[in-house]
Amino acid sequence: MTPSEEERPVAQLLVVEDDERIRTSVVRALRERGHVVRTAATAMEGLRTAVEDRPDLVVLDLGLPDMDGGELLRMLRAVSTVPVVVATARDDDDAVVAALDAGADDYVLKPFRADHLEARIRAVLRRARGDADTAPTVVTVGPLTIDLPGRRVTLAGRPVELTPKEFDLLAYLAARPGTVVSKRELLAEVWQLPYGGPDKTVDVHLSWLRRKLGESGGAPRLLQTVRGVGVRLAGPEDDDLEPEP
Numbered sequence: 693m694t695p696s697e698e699e700r701p702v703a704q705l706l707v708v709e710d711d712e713r714i715r716t717s718v719v720r721a722l723r724e725r726g727h728v729v730r731t732a733a734t735a736m737e738g739l740r741t742a743v744e745d746r747p748d749l750v751v752l753d754l755g756l757p758d759m760d761g762g763e764l765l766r767m768l769r770a771v772s773t774v775p776v777v778v779a780t781a782r783d784d785d786d787a788v789v790a791a792l793d794a795g796a797d798d799y800v801l802k803p804f805r806a807d808h809l810e811a812r813i814r815a816v817l818r819r820a821r822g823d824a825d826t827a828p829t830v831v832t833v834g835p836l837t838i839d840l841p842g843r844r845v846t847l848a849g850r851p852v853e854l855t856p857k858e859f860d861l862l863a864y865l866a867a868r869p870g871t872v873v874s875k876r877e878l879l880a881e882v883w884q885l886p887y888g889g890p891d892k893t894v895d896v897h898l899s900w901l902r903r904k905l906g907e908s909g910g911a912p913r914l915l916q917t918v919r920g921v922g923v924r925l926a927g928p929e930d931d932d933l934e935p936e937p
């Protein structure tokens with residue numbers, strides 16, 4: 693799949709990564725895709741560069757030598773709303789949840805493919821730029837169409853009847869397609885409830901919603917649970933939803 697040039701926003705990116713090999717290959721891959729890339733090898737350098745250079749997006753390694761990446765994220769959030777995609781080791785669910793709760797916009801697990809990271813970056817940028825203009829009112833993901841102001845949902849052209857809470861949950865995910873949202877965030881934003889440890893509210897509504905969308909937890913396509921982290925609505929980058937052109 694080769695998206696056309698106009699679908700490909702060239703962005704100023706900051707990559708904060710202490711591992712030189714990873715940094716070099718990520719930078720090369722992102723530059724090949726037309727982005728302007730700066731780098732930082734430590735948290736403090738990353739924080740300074742993020743504040744001074746005002747990049748469009750920061751790719752942040754959570755394991756940095758001088759400071760935990762999550763700590764850096766909290767410091768950065770105190771002074772900047774720059775979109776952040778965190779990169780972390782595969783066995784690090786707690787760190788991912790903490791990073792999402794601290795304001796990361798998305799994450800990739802190491803080792804990641806450069807095209808996967810770039811797809812995440814594009815999705816986050818599109819969302820950030822969309823928020824700046826007007827938020828989309830109709831979201832289409834594969835066969836699913838969600839009319840946000842009209843509170844109407846169709847699947848392959850057929851209406852789907854949802855309860856108000858199911859719609860609110862889907863709408864919250866649809867406002868950020870392709871992005872993982874933690875259950876803590878859903879509970880806070882959709883239900884206005886504080887997170888109180890193990891809570892089945894979100895899981896139960898997700899399973900009802902999934903059934904109405906004609907899929908099961910074992911074979912998700914549109915609603916994808918990321919175990920230990922949260923859930924995402926498939927995004928436009930999920931090219932398995934639609935046949936290749």
Ligand code: CA
Nearest residue numbers: 710753755756
């Ligand atoms: Ca590292």
